[in-house]
Amino acid sequence: MANFKTHFNIAAAGTGISSAVLLSAGHTDINTALWLWFLGTIGGLLPDIDSDNSTSLDIIFNIFTAVILLMVLRYITGEHFREIRFIELLVIPLAVYSIMKWLIRPLFEKVTVHRGSCHSLLFLILCGLLTTQLTWIFNNEYATKSAIVALLSGGFVFFGGLIHLILDEIYSVDLSNIRIKRSFGTALKIAYFKSKRATFMMLVASIALGYMLPETDTTMNLLADWSAFNFY
Numbered sequence: 001m002a003n004f005k006t007h008f009n010i011a012a013a014g015t016g017i018s019s020a021v022l023l024s025a026g027h028t029d030i031n032t033a034l035w036l037w038f039l040g041t042i043g044g045l046l047p048d049i050d051s052d053n054s055t056s057l058d059i060i061f062n063i064f065t066a067v068i069l070l071m072v073l074r075y076i077t078g079e080h081f082r083e084i085r086f087i088e089l090l091v092i093p094l095a096v097y098s099i100m101k102w103l104i105r106p107l108f109e110k111v112t113v114h115r116g117s118c119h120s121l122l123f124l125i126l127c128g129l130l131t132t133q134l135t136w137i138f139n140n141e142y143a144t145k146s147a148i149v150a151l152l153s154g155g156f157v158f159f160g161g162l163i164h165l166i167l168d169e170i171y172s173v174d175l176s177n178i179r180i181k182r183s184f185g186t187a188l189k190i191a192y193f194k195s196k197r198a199t200f201m202m203l204v205a206s207i208a209l210g211y212m213l214p215e216t217d218t219t220m221n222l223l224a225d226w227s228a229f230n231f232y
Contacts (some may be wrong), residue, residue: 004048004055010167011044011160014036018159022152032149036156039131043160045129047168047187050118052109065100068132069093074138115187117166117198122191126202128158128210136214147214 016037023033042063048056072092077084117123132154139146168187190200 001101004045007044007056007167008041011163011207012041014163015040015044015102015156015160018156028152032152035149036152039153040156040160041057043124043127043157044164045120046124046157046161047164048114049108049111050116051114057105061100061105068100069096070138072096074104111198115144117192117195117202119187120189120191121165122199122202122206124158124161124165126206126209128154129206129213130154131157131190132214133209133212150214 018040019028019033019036022028023030028036042060045056048054049060052059069092073084076088076092086155110117112129132150135153136146136150139149165188191202193199
């Protein structure tokens with residue numbers, strides 16, 4: 001399989017070019033293009049989070065911890081963004097970090113296997129839909145623009161992850177000896193059907209998030225109307 005450096009570089013290149021195309025065509029602004037590039041690169045690391053003690057797992061969990069912390073702080077401050085007390089600034093980050101580090105991550109490592117459920121298209125769809133929903137929640141000031149940014153965000157996470165899966169399949173073919181390795185077919189798969197419970201839970205979650213897509217009734221119209229992508 002491809003190593004971390006290869007996954008990171010190829011995902012960054014592929015999603016970077018894609019975001020640059022949107023920017024050069026005037027369909028997005030520079031800030032959104034950079035945001036999509038970031039998400040696509042992170043998406044390129046997602047399938048390897050089921051590999052214990054991997055660099056990908058460290059990066060993804062650190063980012064996820066930061067997102068959870070921001071969500072907790074936003075909930076506590078409320079709509080009017082009340083002032084946070086000093087003791088809260090000390091306790092809340094420490095509590096979130098401790099829970100993620102010593103409870104969530106060990107549990108995640110225990111229930112996942114490498115090239116299992118996380119190394120599938122269903123997992124990438126779930127991650128893309130979840131990213132769409134979170135982006136929509138945190139960026140809902142302008143309905144149409146926010147809906148498009150949210151949808152593109154989820155799409156770039158999926159695209160980055162798809163690059164990862166394709167790379168692993170390519171590396172499963174030994175071109176020098178013209179042979180196919182035993183790992184061929186374990187990377188790019190629809191779902192990890194050996195774990196029926198995990199597959200079912202991800203399918204249900206994906207369907208639920210699909211129904212929660214921003215501007216559900218007009219999503220396809222937004223995607224089809226390229227003029228709506230012009231933010232200027």
